[in-house]
Amino acid sequence: MGNSRESAKLTLAAVAKEAGVSTPTVSKVVNGREDVAEGTRARVLAALQRTGYKSPLQRRAVWERRAVEVVFDSLNSAYSVEVLNGIMEHAAASDMEVILSVTSREGSSPLGPEERAQRMIDEGRSGMIVVTSAYNSAQLEAFQRRQIPIAVVDPLNPPPADVCSVGASNWAGGKAATTHLLELGHRHIAFIGGPSEAECSQARLHGYMAALMAEGISVDHEYVSAGAFRPSNGVRAMKTLLALDNPPTAIFAGSDSIALGVLAEARRQHVRIPDDMSLVGFDGTHQAEQSVPPLTSVSQPLQEMGRSALRFILRQMHGEDIDSRRVELATHLVVRESTAPPRTSQVGSAVR
Template identity: 40%
Template structure:
């Protein structure tokens, strides 16, 4: 008597993309009849899909996969940069993106039920804090989740995308050290945020490698706002032993420090060097233009779209994927060697 017939496991989009040497979104477009793919690429991907027995989940003609983007701050420039990458990628991946604000006071997690009731298939959570109850509620509704730049460390079930924050903190500090600064202060941003801790760790590593004993009073906790940078910058610059350089864990507080220096009659960069993190649009047009560590924010949004499309198509993998995209230092006019 013949044994049970074993069904061939459907290959994942990520596996096909790796074999074909293309992105997940390109495989998704080919599998679901999308356009904007060259004939040669389409033929190669279709051949690999056929060889591995891939059968696409059929959608109604003209329909898109509904996905919710939740964010804490709609008006933050960082949100807008990430959203640009999400929208551009979604247009070619077959996703319909809706945007909502993450509710701060929702202990019963009813907002997750509402997302499911609205017919969403997945959620992209930007700078969120997802707790165990929320993750369990997502799973109970069959909602796939991708976190972008999460404030808390993702667990093994949560796919996420972020940036190389530790390396960025190291780069920023090494730049100031290379200019000759030794009295460097740091504004950490949210001390509980995972990105903040990584940037501070990179800062400490660079100072330690340079053999400089860190003055802990020069490491100040705040948040990622302009007002925080203005307040803490004013505090630092009032000191008799004020720093010659400040590294802020985000661009907005860095710009606040520049304003604090202006109010104290100090020139940037002649009297004070300032470095930020993010490379938001205002960093390029500030006076002076801000030296900063660039996060590939739009690329982070695009990668999140590819991830959520793959999760919806293939289901959750055995182990969640955590991706970090490279940062790089952009030197502009806000840094110079310390005054004699």
């Protein structure tokens, strides 16, 4: 035990020499203490990286802490359940415990960034997977200072380049959904997106726009809206679209949950899907298969996204070099019964 302590002291001294600071200062940075000037902290962190130093506590933690915290903005969607299933499956195979946490989309917490990160260490968490929530740079930096592995899935805001992230080919999926409707003969196609600030929703919108423009069709901004990835957004948007002088003959919904809201409002207003209007969702959840009619949807590999996020955590825990910190998995369109060619009377005009 004495040799271990002596080795740690010598290593701290080497880091201190490299950074041009005292050994106690290095110790403060390693332990996440706040009473270190930012400039000094930056020099020490750079020296720690160059020397590859890990404290004995951190080295033991790789093997002793086998719990990953998974943070969702909510757990009331099929999307969240599918991602969680992937994480749980890989966690079981890796002898990892999964701890669930639900926060708001803004990543709000009663604790500040430093307190939140320190609590992760105090409670023995190996790392954190953040799903569809927004974590600001101060929060992420607090985790990184303590060398807590982080991975984000479908983040609302772009994560820093050194943070591992997992997503799907949202632009390609948006283009495929819209192209499918165009190939059926639709020319009046609406897009009901998720939050306007969400990267994934922006990419789906841009794919939709690209498909229209490729056919020489201008984007009608009355047909484009944004909101939450929830059925209520689909209900609201469907009401607005049906009240237009020229309602669309088809809708591309930015998630299956939104599409379910569209279906509900269509039934209330006696609009038949797909006879009067075609509908495409996004996510490929079991809800798409079980809806009436079964929903044509862009399928994301949600379980594999969860597994990929946990792989990132495990690789960071074991100190592996990670060349690419962004994984983007392929999407594919699954055609079911909610899409059909427009009626002859709709060609060249919208459903009334």
